[in-house]
Amino acid sequence: MEKLSFKNILTIIFLALLSLVFIAPVIIVVINSFKGQFFIADSPFTFPNSGTFSGFENYINGIEKTDFFGAFFYSLVITIGAVGLIVLCTSMTAWYLARVKGKLSSLIYYLFVFSMIVPFQMVMFTLSKIANTLRFDNPLGLILIYLGFGAGLSVFIFTGFARAIPLEIEEAATVDGCGPVRMFFYIIFPILRPTAVTVAILNAMWIWNDYLLPYLIIGSDYKTIPIAVQYLQGGYGSRDMGALMAMLVLSIIPIIIFYLLCQKYIIKGVVAGAVKG
């Protein structure tokens, strides 16, 4: 801790004001979610008064229109399923690629690395056509698509850390008669656990908020939260602003709860992911 000089106090005051600026947009949306829908666009920066206050009407409205709890459920299942599958499969793949040397092995590794810089719009159309043809247009199929499309970054991060595991550990286990599958689950994966947290957090942030991929693949039958919010938009000007505000608040709440619970891991994950990325 540095002593509280005048300059430092000024910096703290400035940072405090800036923090308010950073939170303000969320607060404004929360305040507006309690106003009648026709009062929001006309006076977004005022508190609701007796004439404009609408209680939880917007929330009830929005939840009905978008089936918010259904969307929450699909978002949760898809995110947990895809993140779990990605962490399991790509950590195994990464260890394999780190240990089995050869031309084929490094070709596969470089294909994974290559996939990281390919923007989604490049494969958007063909990927959704393939998913439809193979009948992968359901939440389970989407989870497998996330494994395929998201494998690049995760394999890349895991491989970097898997290469650093001392070979002696693995040799000792082999001498003791431990096969590769058991060795992975009892020795390698526990060593990779901090990396697994990083990979899980980076993927969870992406998949939970992802709009276009789920919209194109399952959007007509299943709505995740971002799809439900976008669905409220309807035609420009004709939408229910109150329901939209309420849905924005409802979609931010789970993120804030997740953030408060795992803040330490999220920040560590971002740093670790960035250094490797």
Added chain:
Amino acid sequence: MHSSLKKHFFIFLLPTLIAFTVFFIVPFVLGVYLSFTEFTTVSNAQFVGFQNYIDAFTGDSTFLNALWFTVKFAVVSIITVNLFAFLLALALSKGLKGTNLFRAVFFMPNLIGGIVLGYIWQVIINGILLPYGVDLTFNANYGFWGLVVLTNWQMIGYMMIIYIAGINNISPQLIEAAKIDGATPFQILRKITLPLTMPSFTICTFLTLTNSFKLFDQNLALTAGAPGRETSMLALDIYNTFYGRIGYEGVGQAKGVVFFLLVAVLALLQVYLTRSKEVEA
């Protein structure tokens, strides 16, 4: 051991590889192929050579307009996001009171999804423009600066975290030694902190560059390209080419390939240029 691991490739390698092949390699290769054909469904593709690429640039001006808009947006965003993020990181790596709280607050917007962010800022910016009797879609400049503000709000916290990690990695002895030698705070910043945080700059400019170029959700939610297609960025323009009208799928795919090449070349060039400025302590 490694030969026995090799024999278990069907457990370790195959599941990921199959998913990766079916949902990335095949769509990618098929996409490159289809960009040289005319098609509405994949099965009726007719080879047309480079016609789609020519159409992408000459047909109507939306693609070139989106390209120009995206480049301007990326330049402004890279500069502003990294400047503010670095300044905040400097302020938050002094061990001041409340550092953890401030850091948590500044990072928070990054966790909110692009669609939600877009609508939050749409309400706010429309509210600010209200007294002037216009809204966000009145003029493309409003959409442009709206996207810049939104992107700053979203990305500053993320980049700040990476810069803080970089600054904290600098050995305190180095700074002490410079202070004893009579270096001013500005000299310490220019001669020590900046050069030694170059790896963080490489990462952060890479991330802001690629994220700015690939921006889609925020663009769709904030303006959806309005007025007209004037605030459409590349990703949104490609999306509209594919799904906006029938018969332009081939052109959309050609735009996709150009988009990919652009992002790939810029990303490699950027990493090459900033890496060359990195120094060892």
